[in-house]
Amino acid sequence: xxxxxxxxxxxxxxxxxxxxxxxxxxxxxxxxxxxxxxxxxxxxxxxxxxxxxxxxxxxxxxxxxxxxxxxxxxxxxxxxxxxxxxxxxxxxxxxxxxxxxxxxxxxxxxxxxxxxxxxxxxxxxxxxxxxxxxxxxxxxxxxxxxxxxxxxxxxxxxxxxxxxxxxxxxxxxxxxxxxxxxxxxxxxxxxxxxxxxxxxxxxxxxxxxxxxxxxxxxxxxxxxxxxxxxxxxxxxxxxxxxxxxxxxxxxxxxxxxxxxxxxxxxxxxxxxxxxxxxxxxxxxxxxxxxxxxxxxxxxxxxxxxxxxxxxxxxxxxxxxxxxxxxxxxxxxxxxxxxxxxxxxxxxxxxxxxxx
Numbered sequence: 001x002x003x004x005x006x007x008x009x010x011x012x013x014x015x016x017x018x019x020x021x022x023x024x025x026x027x028x029x030x031x032x033x034x035x036x037x038x039x040x041x042x043x044x045x046x047x048x049x050x051x052x053x054x055x056x057x058x059x060x061x062x063x064x065x066x067x068x069x070x071x072x073x074x075x076x077x078x079x080x081x082x083x084x085x086x087x088x089x090x091x092x093x094x095x096x097x098x099x100x101x102x103x104x105x106x107x108x109x110x111x112x113x114x115x116x117x118x119x120x121x122x123x124x125x126x127x128x129x130x131x132x133x134x135x136x137x138x139x140x141x142x143x144x145x146x147x148x149x150x151x152x153x154x155x156x157x158x159x160x161x162x163x164x165x166x167x168x169x170x171x172x173x174x175x176x177x178x179x180x181x182x183x184x185x186x187x188x189x190x191x192x193x194x195x196x197x198x199x200x201x202x203x204x205x206x207x208x209x210x211x212x213x214x215x216x217x218x219x220x221x222x223x224x225x226x227x228x229x230x231x232x233x234x235x236x237x238x239x240x241x242x243x244x245x246x247x248x249x250x251x252x253x254x255x256x257x258x259x260x261x262x263x264x265x266x267x268x269x270x271x272x273x274x275x276x277x278x279x280x281x282x283x284x285x286x287x288x289x290x291x292x293x294x295x296x297x298x299x300x301x302x303x304x305x306x307x308x309x310x311x312x313x314x315x316x317x318x319x320x321x322x323x324x325x326x327x328x329x330x331x332x333x334x335x336x337x338x339x340x341x342x343x344x345x346x347x348x349x350x351x352x353x354x355x
């Protein structure tokens with residue numbers, strides 16, 4: 001993916017150094033903080049905290065030191081893993097100040113944290129070196145917005161930064177999907193963007209277009225993204241669904257469904273467990289209309305078993321196929337089909353539709 005340049009102005013770190021009873025370590029931390037030596041400040045404040053002698057403005061300055069260190073690091077390398085540690089420390093110490101025994105943070109401290117998280121988030125998104133860091137960037141932007149709202153300060157800078165970052169990510173994803181090697185790869189790229197921008201209208205339009213093409217295909221997404229795949233409903237680690245034949249009408253849908261079992265166990269596939277969900281979240285259940293079969297050992301077409309009633313035997317890493325129908329009232333706009341078994345294993349297939 002291309003690198004994207006973002007331009008935002010953020011408030012500078014405000015240093016709070018107030019005269020009072022302080023130990024040597026905290027005084028050293030204050031000096032480092034004033035000089036912009038933020039890592040040294042963090043070390044000195046950490047030593048002061050360990051010795052138990054701190055002033056009432058200690059947490060303001062400690063948090064500002066972490067925010068400054070985070071910004072300095074991001075300017076050199078937005079993908080540096082230590083940034084995550086700094087963010088965790090900021091959240092941890094903000095939480096500490098919410099107790100009755102610790103003074104509340106100054107508004108200027110909160111403003112500086114919001115600005116720092118926004119700046120670092122934008123840098124991580126713009127870096128585009130790895131999707132993991134793009135995710136981190138959006139988490140930091142969301143944290144900035146949440147902190148601002150929680151403490152009643154201005155969230156506008158963070159909200160503007162997120163909106164800009166979201167727009168650039170969606171634009172890049174749509175352009176990349178147009179040049180993808182196939183429609184399945186195209187949907188995968190769009191799904192990665194949907195994790196970050198689930199309500200973006202342009203992205204949803206692009207997804208609907210590509211899902212319309214992919215109705216008859218399995219979406220076998222194998223790649224994991226920091227332990228979290230783009231969508232648990234459409235990757236290879238659940239029930240993977242396709243519709244080789246699909247006819248969507250005003251009050252009914254008929255066709256054939258194919259289910260691939262990648263949950264790791266043999267299961268009974270009960271057609272009645274299938275739910276069609278509309279764009280406004282209404283639900284109807286499927287009906288079996290006959291003609292179902294399941295593979296028993298391979299895909300040569302020689303070893304199949306017929307459905308018993310509306311239930312087929314769905315073996316691990318094999319598939320079943322069956323004719324089904326859905327009935328619904330006028331105005332029901334089909335969006336996707338869900339399969340969820342008693343053990344919580346999931347599968348989902350979006351239809352896509354013309355706009």
